[in-house]
Amino acid sequence: MSTNMEYAKTAPERSEVGALTGPVVVEFGTDWCGFCRAAQPHIAQAFQDHGGAKHMKIEDGSGRPLGRSFRVKLWPTLVFMRDGKEVARLVRPGNAADISRALALIDEPLS
Numbered sequence: 001m002s003t004n005m006e007y008a009k010t011a012p013e014r015s016e017v018g019a020l021t022g023p024v025v026v027e028f029g030t031d032w033c034g035f036c037r038a039a040q041p042h043i044a045q046a047f048q049d050h051g052g053a054k055h056m057k058i059e060d061g062s063g064r065p066l067g068r069s070f071r072v073k074l075w076p077t078l079v080f081m082r083d084g085k086e087v088a089r090l091v092r093p094g095n096a097a098d099i100s101r102a103l104a105l106i107d108e109p110l111s
Contacts, residue, residue: 029076046099
């Protein structure tokens with residue numbers, strides 16, 4: 001599956017994100033963030049090598065309730081979820097391998 005290119009300006013409600021089934025990656029950041037821009041090739045590579053996860057790219061900032069509900073402090077933050085539950089989290093990922101490992105975790109059945 002390919003990654004989304006732009007951060008969505010409007011975010012779903014937390015309850016909507018929690019109700020999603022299957023593997024989901026919620027990425028918090030902004031289009032103008034240097035760390036976010038630097039991470040994009042790594043994120044794209046990891047998603048290219050791994051299919052099946054839904055990728056939600058959400059613009060974050062002060063007063064944005066979805067990011068606050070996930071306790072996001074730095075960008076980009078990637079939250080890896082399966083069936084509405086957080087399984088892994090990466091903050092400012094610096095390589096595709098770490099992202100690929102986290103993607104593999106959400107494809108494994110939860111015990």
